[in-house]
Amino acid sequence: MHRAWKDMAAMAAAGALSITMVLSGCASPANQAATGGSAKPAVAPVKIGAILSLTGSYAGLGAPEKRAIELEVKRINDAGGVGGAPIEVVVEDDATDAQKAVAAATKLIEKDRVVAIIGATGTGGTMAIRNEASRAGVPIVSMAGGSVITDTFDANTFQTPWPNRVVVAFTLKYLKANGITRIALLSDSSGYGKDGHDVTVKQAAAAGVAIVADETFNPGDTDMTAQLTKIKAAGPQAVWLWNAGKEAATAAKNLRQIDPSATIRLVGAPGNGRMEFITGAGDAAEGFTFAAGKILLPATYGAGTEEYKVATSFVDRFKTAYGVAPDIFAGHAYDALTIVAEALKKAGPGADGAKLRTAIEGTKGLIGIGGTFTYSPTDHNGLSEKDLVVYRVSKGTWELAK
Amino acid sequence: MHAAELLQFVIAGLKNGSIYALVALGFTIVYAATGIINFAQGEFYMLGGMVSVFVLGALKVPLAVAIAGGVALTVVVGALVERLALRPRRDAGQLTLIIITIGVSLLLRSVARHAFGANELSLPAFSPGPSVMFMGAAIERQALWVWAITAVSVVGLWLVYEKTSFGRAMKACSISHEAARLMGIDTARVVALAFALAAGLGAIAGAAVTPLTSTAFDVGARIGLKGFAAAILGGLGDFRAAVAGGLALGLVESLSVAYISSTYKDAIALVVLLAVLFLRPQGLFGRMAKEKV
Numbered sequence: 220m221h222r223a224w225k226d227m228a229a230m231a232a233a234g235a236l237s238i239t240m241v242l243s244g245c246a247s248p249a250n251q252a253a254t255g256g257s258a259k260p261a262v263a264p265v266k267i268g269a270i271l272s273l274t275g276s277y278a279g280l281g282a283p284e285k286r287a288i289e290l291e292v293k294r295i296n297d298a299g300g301v302g303g304a305p306i307e308v309v310v311e312d313d314a315t316d317a318q319k320a321v322a323a324a325t326k327l328i329e330k331d332r333v334v335a336i337i338g339a340t341g342t343g344g345t346m347a348i349r350n351e352a353s354r355a356g357v358p359i360v361s362m363a364g365g366s367v368i369t370d371t372f373d374a375n376t377f378q379t380p381w382p383n384r385v386v387v388a389f390t391l392k393y394l395k396a397n398g399i400t401r402i403a404l405l406s407d408s409s410g411y412g413k414d415g416h417d418v419t420v421k422q423a424a425a426a427g428v429a430i431v432a433d434e435t436f437n438p439g440d441t442d443m444t445a446q447l448t449k450i451k452a453a454g455p456q457a458v459w460l461w462n463a464g465k466e467a468a469t470a471a472k473n474l475r476q477i478d479p480s481a482t483i484r485l486v487g488a489p490g491n492g493r494m495e496f497i498t499g500a501g502d503a504a505e506g507f508t509f510a511a512g513k514i515l516l517p518a519t520y521g522a523g524t525e526e527y528k529v530a531t532s533f534v535d536r537f538k539t540a541y542g543v544a545p546d547i548f549a550g551h552a553y554d555a556l557t558i559v560a561e562a563l564k565k566a567g568p569g570a571d572g573a574k575l576r577t578a579i580e581g582t583k584g585l586i587g588i589g590g591t592f593t594y595s596p597t598d599h600n601g602l603s604e605k606d607l608v609v610y611r612v613s614k615g616t617w618e619l620a621k
Numbered sequence: 622m623h624a625a626e627l628l629q630f631v632i633a634g635l636k637n638g639s640i641y642a643l644v645a646l647g648f649t650i651v652y653a654a655t656g657i658i659n660f661a662q663g664e665f666y667m668l669g670g671m672v673s674v675f676v677l678g679a680l681k682v683p684l685a686v687a688i689a690g691g692v693a694l695t696v697v698v699g700a701l702v703e704r705l706a707l708r709p710r711r712d713a714g715q716l717t718l719i720i721i722t723i724g725v726s727l728l729l730r731s732v733a734r735h736a737f738g739a740n741e742l743s744l745p746a747f748s749p750g751p752s753v754m755f756m757g758a759a760i761e762r763q764a765l766w767v768w769a770i771t772a773v774s775v776v777g778l779w780l781v782y783e784k785t786s787f788g789r790a791m792k793a794c795s796i797s798h799e800a801a802r803l804m805g806i807d808t809a810r811v812v813a814l815a816f817a818l819a820a821g822l823g824a825i826a827g828a829a830v831t832p833l834t835s836t837a838f839d840v841g842a843r844i845g846l847k848g849f850a851a852a853i854l855g856g857l858g859d860f861r862a863a864v865a866g867g868l869a870l871g872l873v874e875s876l877s878v879a880y881i882s883s884t885y886k887d888a889i890a891l892v893v894l895l896a897v898l899f900l901r902p903q904g905l906f907g908r909m910a911k912e913k914v
C-alpha cells in the first residue's frame with residue numbers, strides 16, 4: 220500500500236515535469252533549428268538531420284546553408300508543415316572534417332532518430348556518411364558538388380548542386396568557344412578540389428583543351444606564388460582553380476602578383492560564387508570567370524517564369540531576414556530541404572526512411588533554386604547544363620559572361 | 622629554369638618565411654622567459670588580423686589606427702592570458718602550463734568565431750598598387766611591408782634585450798627564475814611583459830599578412846604549427862635563430878614546389894625538420910644548452 224502510493228507520487232511528478240518541459244519548450248535549444256509555428260504542439264514534429272560545416276575551411280558555406288534551412292523550416296511550418304506535422308531540423312557541425320561528419324550522422328540516426336539527413340556541406344563529408352546512413356536506411360540529400368557523390372551510385376544518396384561532370388563539360392565548352400585551349404590546373408587536396416581536378420583531366424582532351432600544368436595546394440595554405448610561378452612558366456592561357464574555400468582569394472591575388480597585366484585568365488567553379496571571394500581578392504578578382512546556377516543573378520531565370528518566381532521569393536525572404544542576398548550555398552540548402560519536405564508530404568509524416576527514400580527518388584519537376592529537379596532510379600542529381608550560366612567578375616560583382 | 626623564375630620562388634619563400642619568422646619570434650620570447658611553449662601564439666596572430674578588420678569596419682578609422690587598435694587589444698589579451706590562466710598555476714610544472722596554453726588557444730578561437738563570424742575577412746593593402754618588379758620577378762608591396770616589419774622587430778628585440786634592464790631581467794629569467802627572483806627581479810612582471818610582447822608581435826604579423834591572405838577565426842592553428850616548426854628548426858630561445866629558421870622553412874617549402882611537387886610541399890618541409898632535429902638537436906643555429914651553474 221505504502222509502496223504503491225510512493226510509485227504513484229513519483230509518476231505524477233515525472234508527468235508534471237514532462238508537461239512543463241513540453242510547454243516551456245526547453246528541449247536543448249543549443250544546436251537545434253526552431254520548429255517555428257509552435258502554436259500546435261500536439262503533433263510530434265518530423266525530425267530531419269542536417270550536417271553542416273559551420274567551422275573549418277567550409278565555414279563560409281555552412282553558414283548560409285544554416286540560415287536558409289532555418290528560414291525555410293519556419294516557412295514550411297507556418298504553412299502547416301508536412302501532412303499536418305511540423306518539421307524540425309537538428310543541425311550538427313562537422314567542422315569540415317569527414318570523421319566528425321560520421322560522428323554527427325551516427326548521433327542524428329541513433330539519438331535523434333531523424334528520417335533523413337541534409338548534408339554534408341562538403342564532398343568529403345558526404346562520402347564519409349554514406350555507409351552510416353545506408354545501414355540505417357536514412358536517405359541523404361547532399362549539398363556538395365563532387366561528381367563522385369552520384370557517379371559512384373548509392374541508392375540512398377541524392378545531390379542538389381550541379382555535379383562537376385556537368386560543370387566541367389559546360390565550362391570547357393565556354394573556354395573552347397572563347398579560344399582558350401591551353402589551361403593549367405590549380406586544385407586543392409580536399410574532396411571537392413580532387414574531384415574537380417579529376418573530372419577536368421578526364422574531359423579536357425576530348426573537349427579540345429590541353430592541360431599544360433597541374434599543381435596542387437592544401438586547404439589552409441596561405442600562399443600559392445610558388446605553384447603559380449611554375450604554372451606561368453608553362454605558358455597557359457588560363458588557370459582553372461578548384462577550391463571552394465577561402466584559399467581562392469589568395470590564389471587570385473598571387474596570380475595577379477606574378478602576372479600584373481592579367482595575361483592569364485583565372486577560371487573557377489561554382490564553389491567560388493561567394494561575395495567573400497570577391498571582397499577578399501579585391502582587384503585580383505576582376506575578370507574571374509566561373510560557371511554556377513542562376514541564383515546569383517535571378518534575371519537569368521527569365522523574368523515571369525515559374526523558376527524566377529520561386530527564386531525571387533526566396534531571395535526576398537532571405538534578404539528580409541538576414542540583410543544579404545543568398546548565395547548558391549543557401550540555394551543548395553533550400554533545395555535539399557524542399558526536396559525532403561515535398562517527399563514527406565507525399566509519403567506522409569509517419570513514413571520511415573525506406574518510404575521516404577522512394578518518395579525522394581520520385582521527385583519530378585520540382586522547381587528549386589539550383590534548377591528543376593527530376594530524380595530517377597538511375598539519376599540522383601537531375602540537373603543539366605541548362606541550369607548553369609557563366610559569370611564573370613566585374614567591378615566587384617558578378618555579371619553574365621559574354 | 623630561368624633565373625627570373627628561380628628568383629620568384631626565392632621571393633615567395635622569403636615572404637612566407639618572414640611570416641613564419643614573426644610567429645617563431647613570439648614562441649622564442651615566451652620560451653626565453655618561461656621555458657614553456659605557448660601554443661596560443663597562433664591565436665595572437667589570428668586576433669591581430671581579426672580585431673584590426675573589426676575595428677576598421679566598426680569605427681571607420683584609418684587603416685593604421687585600426688591596426689594599432691588590433692595590436693593593442695591583442696597585447697591586452699596576451700597579458701590577460703598570462704595573468705588569468707597561467708600565473709595562478711605557475712608552480713604546477715611546465716607540462717601543465719603548456720596544456721593550459723592549448724586550452725587558451727581553443728578558447729580564443731571559439732570566442733573569435735562567435736564574435737567575428739565564420740567567414741574569411743580581409744584588410745586593404747598598406748600601400749596599394751601593382752607588384753614591384755625586380756630582375757624579372759614580381760614582389761607584392763605588402764611583402765615589402767612584411768619584410769620591413771620583420772627586420773624592425775628583430776632589431777627592436779635585440780635592442781630591448783641588450784640595452785634595457787627589462788631585457789637583462791628577461792635573460793636572467795631564462796637562466797633561472799629562482800636566481801632572478803633572489804637578485805630582486807620581479808619575475809612575474811617579466812613573464813607578463815614577455816606574453817604581452819609575444820602577443821604584440823603575433824598581432825602585427827597577423828595584421829600585416831591579412832591583406833595578402835585574408836584571415837579567419839581558424840587560421841591560428843596552422844600558422845602556429847609553422848611558426849613552432851620554424852622556431853625549432855632555427856633553435857629555440859634565440860631571436861636570430863628563430864628568424865633564420867622561419868626563412869629556411871619558407872625557402873624549403875617554395876623550392877620543393879619548384880623542383881619536386883606541390884603535393885608534397887608540407888611533407889618535405891616536415892622531413893627536413895625531422896632531419897635537422899636528428900642531426901642537430903639544438904636546431905640549425907641554436908647553441909647546445911649548457912648546464913648553468
